[in-house]
Amino acid sequence: ELESEAKVDGEAASDSESRADLVAPPAPVDNTPEVLNRALSNLSSRWKNWWVRGILTLAMITFFFIIIYLGPMVLMMIVMCVQIKCFHEIITIGYNVYHSYDLPWFRTLSWYFLLCVNYFFYGETVTDYFFTLVQREEPLRILSKYHRFISFTLYLTGFCMFVLSLVKKHYRLQFYMFGWTHVTLLIVVTQSHLVIHNLFEGMIWFIVPISCVICNDIMAYMFGFFFGRTPLIKLSPKKTWEGFIGGFFATVVFGLLLSYVMSGYRCFVCPVEYNNDTNSFTVDCEPSDLFRLQEYNIPGVIQSVVGWKTIRMYPFQIHSIALSTFASLIGPFGGFFASGFKRAFKIKDFANTIPGHGGIMDRFDCQYLMATFVNVYIASFIRGPNPSKLIQQFLTLRPDQQLHIFNTLKSHLMDKGILTAATEDE
Amino acid sequence: ETDIDDRYGDLDSRADSDVPEIPPSSDRTPEILQKALSGLSSRWKNWWIRGILTLTMISLFFLTIYMGSFMLMLLVLGIQVKCFHEIITIGYRVYHSYELPWFRTLSWYFLLCVNYFFYGETVADYFATFVQREEQLQFLIRYHRFISFALYLAGFCMFVLSLVKKHYRLQFYMFAWTHVTLLITVTQSHLVIQNLFEGMIWFLVPISSVICNDITAYLFGFFFGRTPLIKLSPKKTWEGFIGGFFSTVVFGFIAAYVLSKYQYFVCPVEYRSDVNSFVTECEPADLFQLHSYQLPSFLQAVLRRDTVSLYPFQIHSIALSTFASLIGPFGGFFASGFKRAFKIKDFANTIPGHGGIMDRFDCQYLMATFVHVYITSFIRGPNPSKVLQQLLVLQPEQQLSIYRTLKTHLLEKGLLQPALKV
Numbered sequence A: 001e002l003e004s005e006a007k008v009d010g011e012a013a014s015d016s017e018s019r020a021d022l023v024a025p026p027a028p029v030d031n032t033p034e035v036l037n038r039a040l041s042n043l044s045s046r047w048k049n050w051w052v053r054g055i056l057t058l059a060m061i062t063f064f065f066i067i068i069y070l071g072p073m074v075l076m077m078i079v080m081c082v083q084i085k086c087f088h089e090i091i092t093i094g095y096n097v098y099h100s101y102d103l104p105w106f107r108t109l110s111w112y113f114l115l116c117v118n119y120f121f122y123g124e125t126v127t128d129y130f131f132t133l134v135q136r137e138e139p140l141r142i143l144s145k146y147h148r149f150i151s152f153t154l155y156l157t158g159f160c161m162f163v164l165s166l167v168k169k170h171y172r173l174q175f176y177m178f179g180w181t182h183v184t185l186l187i188v189v190t191q192s193h194l195v196i197h198n199l200f201e202g203m204i205w206f207i208v209p210i211s212c213v214i215c216n217d218i219m220a221y222m223f224g225f226f227f228g229r230t231p232l233i234k235l236s237p238k239k240t241w242e243g244f245i246g247g248f249f250a251t252v253v254f255g256l257l258l259s260y261v262m263s264g265y266r267c268f269v270c271p272v273e274y275n276n277d278t279n280s281f282t283v284d285c286e287p288s289d290l291f292r293l294q295e296y297n298i299p300g301v302i303q304s305v306v307g308w309k310t311i312r313m314y315p316f317q318i319h320s321i322a323l324s325t326f327a328s329l330i331g332p333f334g335g336f337f338a339s340g341f342k343r344a345f346k347i348k349d350f351a352n353t354i355p356g357h358g359g360i361m362d363r364f365d366c367q368y369l370m371a372t373f374v375n376v377y378i379a380s381f382i383r384g385p386n387p388s389k390l391i392q393q394f395l396t397l398r399p400d401q402q403l404h405i406f407n408t409l410k411s412h413l414m415d416k417g418i419l420t421a422a423t424e425d426e
Numbered sequence B: 001e002t003d004i005d006d007r008y009g010d011l012d013s014r015a016d017s018d019v020p021e022i023p024p025s026s027d028r029t030p031e032i033l034q035k036a037l038s039g040l041s042s043r044w045k046n047w048w049i050r051g052i053l054t055l056t057m058i059s060l061f062f063l064t065i066y067m068g069s070f071m072l073m074l075l076v077l078g079i080q081v082k083c084f085h086e087i088i089t090i091g092y093r094v095y096h097s098y099e100l101p102w103f104r105t106l107s108w109y110f111l112l113c114v115n116y117f118f119y120g121e122t123v124a125d126y127f128a129t130f131v132q133r134e135e136q137l138q139f140l141i142r143y144h145r146f147i148s149f150a151l152y153l154a155g156f157c158m159f160v161l162s163l164v165k166k167h168y169r170l171q172f173y174m175f176a177w178t179h180v181t182l183l184i185t186v187t188q189s190h191l192v193i194q195n196l197f198e199g200m201i202w203f204l205v206p207i208s209s210v211i212c213n214d215i216t217a218y219l220f221g222f223f224f225g226r227t228p229l230i231k232l233s234p235k236k237t238w239e240g241f242i243g244g245f246f247s248t249v250v251f252g253f254i255a256a257y258v259l260s261k262y263q264y265f266v267c268p269v270e271y272r273s274d275v276n277s278f279v280t281e282c283e284p285a286d287l288f289q290l291h292s293y294q295l296p297s298f299l300q301a302v303l304r305r306d307t308v309s310l311y312p313f314q315i316h317s318i319a320l321s322t323f324a325s326l327i328g329p330f331g332g333f334f335a336s337g338f339k340r341a342f343k344i345k346d347f348a349n350t351i352p353g354h355g356g357i358m359d360r361f362d363c364q365y366l367m368a369t370f371v372h373v374y375i376t377s378f379i380r381g382p383n384p385s386k387v388l389q390q391l392l393v394l395q396p397e398q399q400l401s402i403y404r405t406l407k408t409h410l411l412e413k414g415l416l417q418p419a420l421k422v
Helices: A002-013 A015-023 A034-039 A045-070 A072-098 A104-129 A131-136 A138-145 A147-164 A168-201 A204-227 A241-262 A300-306 A315-329 A331-344 A360-364 A367-382 A387-395 A399-415 B004-009 B011-018 B031-036 B042-067 B069-095 B101-126 B128-133 B135-142 B144-161 B165-198 B201-224 B238-259 B297-303 B312-326 B328-341 B357-361 B364-379 B384-393 B396-413
Strands: A231-233 A236-240 A273-275 A280-282 A294-297 A310-313 B228-230 B233-237 B270-272 B277-279 B291-294 B307-310
Touching: A045 A072, A045 A204, A072 A104, A072 A168, A072 A280, A072 A360, A104 A138, A104 A147, A104 A168, A138 A147, A147 B328, A147 B364, A168 A204, A168 A367, A168 B165, A168 B328, A204 A236, A204 A241, A204 A315, A204 A331, A204 A367, A231 A241, A236 A241, A236 A331, A241 A315, A310 A315, A315 A331, A315 A367, A331 A367, A331 B144, A331 B165, A367 B144, A387 B384, A387 B396, A399 B384, A399 B396, B042 B069, B042 B201, B069 B101, B069 B165, B069 B277, B069 B357, B101 B144, B101 B165, B135 B144, B165 B201, B165 B364, B201 B233, B201 B238, B201 B312, B201 B328, B201 B364, B228 B238, B233 B238, B233 B328, B238 B312, B307 B312, B312 B328, B312 B364, B328 B364, B384 B396
Parallel strands: none
Antiparallel strands: A231 A236, A273 A280, A294 A310, B228 B233, B270 B277, B291 B307
């Protein structure tokens, strides 16, 4: 039994054989549209590549603007699609590495787990934001009340199916794919849901971080192209210190300008809410303090340079400096991680979806950490807990617990002087 | 250029010869035991060692329960760290990655980060009054998520900077291995502690049900076992499985009855700042008060009674025992598959006759999560102290508006008398 399993292990999961397959990538499917091919047929191969990349970059940016214009619902759907495509790309790499096409159960199980985790996360979001809608419809109310239990049951079913599907000669492969699937879910799905949380906070919290990462990508590339000399890190030989630092400053400036422009518009600044009457998303509110112009004193050093004593800025712009700094300094580590991953598994790109750029994952590798950072940043520094959610939780407590909390809150408010005996009698 | 990946990366083809069968190494059986049992044949000797160790572990369990919640928490933490260590060590053996010195450090660092995050979340909830007093703790709690994230990021960046040209694949494997291990061991252990805070009975009954199922399934299999259950674990039989199921339900039912009487087991664990320790004192919830239930007619004939006095918790214990007997074993099969996949006999050699700590806890994985989900879905709503803590963090205007909403609600329900002066 040992020999046969060794043989199968050797065939099925041997990385030395897979290396032979992966070292020379199969002639890539050239997705470049015919039109482009003809138009650029005259140029040399190097310039052609540059033009293809450039045009696709502009196409993607335009697409980004269009979906912003179309509103939160479309944005959510796009985030969902990007998530599924990224998941698909990483899982496919796993199949390639481990030659595990012949484990038919596994494809089904991976997609099933993706469905479960998405169901869990969407359920949590829907319960928070669509509270009134959910309370009205009886089936939705039950689904929402027992949401965690249902999600757990669904996941358990997948887990038990996995255990029952373990086949004698393929144990190790199956465990690898199981681990691979879970790590992919952890990276891809949690990030995409944090992105959606940020979006609901206000579209500006979605647009500014993503734009900063894109800007940093482009600026670092330009600075590197024109001024690049000192290599930054062995993992990505094309990156240079000049590009890194130039990109940092350029992104901070870009972030400041972009925040200034966007803070003026309600549609970007207001939290996304679901309106029960119109059955759609609305972004209408009184902009919070963060998005009102305030006067700041300029430190003496800059006063002499700029010639002004004070400057009018949105407080959000100060926060945008933190966001841009993260995007420029730490965001690239996500890119290095992806580069290391590609080198480890000897692949050039995650996939061939976008001509000149590679797969969807290649475009989004720097965004990984950004979404989590923005979410943590908002939770820590911007807003506290959600008041309506608190009221909702309060109403489900036992009466004695409710009274206890009410009295504690009351004494707290009285201590702080927010509540006085006079206002009590209203 | 010889890529170390070439030599160690294709772990799957070589690993069969390289991953050893369990080294017959350190026999940890204490000397006294060896001498006392020297007379018996090897098979009985093994049986006796297993038996004695089982009794020892159960006694240790009872002792820790007696010593209280704090000791239990420490025990859970100790077990978590040991399980993590065992799984990571297996990873090192499989991938021969001893020579990546950074990686040991990074794995333990990530363990520390994740524990810091989870303990911070728990501590903030339960020690709210204690925390309010200390300034530094206030700061740490307020920005807890940010600090945890920053710590994790530092580890992530260290990992990226530590990527060495010839070891990429190995390092990514160990990175993933560490994260999956953290996901399994650390989250489960924190759910166990959450269950514990709900009331020690929520900790004791599930764990005992799993242990009981293990033992009774073994005994039923030993005496009546004939039909194999699953190829993964050839020693398991259907007779053992079904017999274990019924015994565990009965055991759970009885254990629930016995434990429900004592405030010590039934009350949520609270931290009292005045006495600076954990107390379990309360008015037992409805769940733990005797109720009369109508027996269905066919049982009436058998038992010759109309009604029976039960604790509602006993009904819940049936659900817990059912899960422990039917689904819990899948955790065991998962661990068996894992051991076969990596050709190891036991996770480690810590407990003589039993293997490693993980070997004892493999069926408990899913149980802790199930109990937690069960409690949040069917037993209690949100955690009151957490709601209070979040209220206190809000802006004053929001607090005021919530206060008014709550007041209206309580007045409507008649819980608050309008004319009452504070």
